Amino acid sequence: AQSVSQHNHHVILSEAASLELGCNYSYGGTVNLFWYVQYPGQHLQLLLKYFSGDPLVKGIKGFEAEFIKSKFSFNLRKPSVQWSDTAEYFCAVIVYAGNNRKLIWGLGTSLAVNP
């Protein structure tokens, strides 16, 4: 069965540290990839998405993610985190199988940035 795996469940960093959150999916066909973020007390919102083209995707607030097809990965990165990046981060994947599409979510990674 298709699945999305986020390796880090809880991450604690100091401000200015670099961030990389892992996301791997298990599906060999066509996929669309997303990272969503949920700040404390706020709605889920899109950070970035990949559909085609350049596998290095730039998102909001200085985030980027790289799609590596051979590794089935879509890791999220930020070179220097801020306290305001404290949030829950979710990786999600749309898989296409014939006429069906299914959106599958990872369990999320909780990021805490200490000032």
Add this chain to the structure above:
Amino acid sequence: GAGVSQTPSNKVTEKGKYVELRCDPISGHTALYWYRQSLGQGPEFLIYFQGTGAADDSGLPNDRFFAVRPEGSVSTLKIQRTERGDSAVYLCASSLGLDTDTQYFGPGTRLTVL
């Protein structure tokens, strides 16, 4: 409206009761999604509407769950004979309609079944 709205924000009910959860998508968005999120979990897909029809309801856990979108705008998620395991935050999202479109999420309805 400016964003996706969901009502009620909180719902407490007793085991065995029937509940309805409402979602008002962003005006003009043809696609509407329902998710369920339990504590410490990612969103779990329930059902997806394109216009008035359910394009994919494969995520509905059983036949106690049903959703409608009769006019292609507001949607109602209906849960019959609620069980304690149904307790979760129910999220609604809408998008312009294509898979490439961003989904905009509502604040969710926190359902507690006692």
